[in-house]
Amino acid sequence: MYSVPLLRQDHEITGYFYNPNIYPRREYEKRLNDVKALAKLQHYRLLEGEYEPDQWHDAVKGFEHLCEYSERCRRCIMNSLYKTALKAKSEDFDMFATTLTNSPRKKIQMLDELGAKIEEKTKIAYLRTNFKKKDGYMMSIRLSKALNIYRQDYCGCEYSLKEKENFQEEKVKNG
């Protein structure tokens, strides 16, 4: 919600919701429904990708046991961005970008590197952004509270859900 007005300063935008990583399905639907509500509120067209968890599992195969920020995440994000670029190309857009740069848990350098690789492979331009800048993350939290938009408390995949649950258990144990 914070990135949309910023992008609009220079671009016409279309949203694309492609998140085969999200587990379980009811969480996927919850996030999708709120993105749909936002798209209506912010007046942009939203395209919906396939929910294909099996394809996602193939993309991170062999790296499931690693933690957040690891090669597992790099592959997961590569998968989403690559599919986004292909969608942008098939819809004849000039470029693609990601709202992930609003997250303090995602490194801009890694996103830029992946974006550049995909740009080279697909021949569609990756728009480098940093939606964390100028307090962007805090702004997005404030906006979601004001608009009563759901904010997830784990990244998305079943492994990040487990990591969150383990963390909470540890916290309870340690008082």
Ligand code: SF4
């Ligand atoms: S923690 Fe997030 S980025 Fe990493 S693999 Fe899971 S869903 Fe993807």
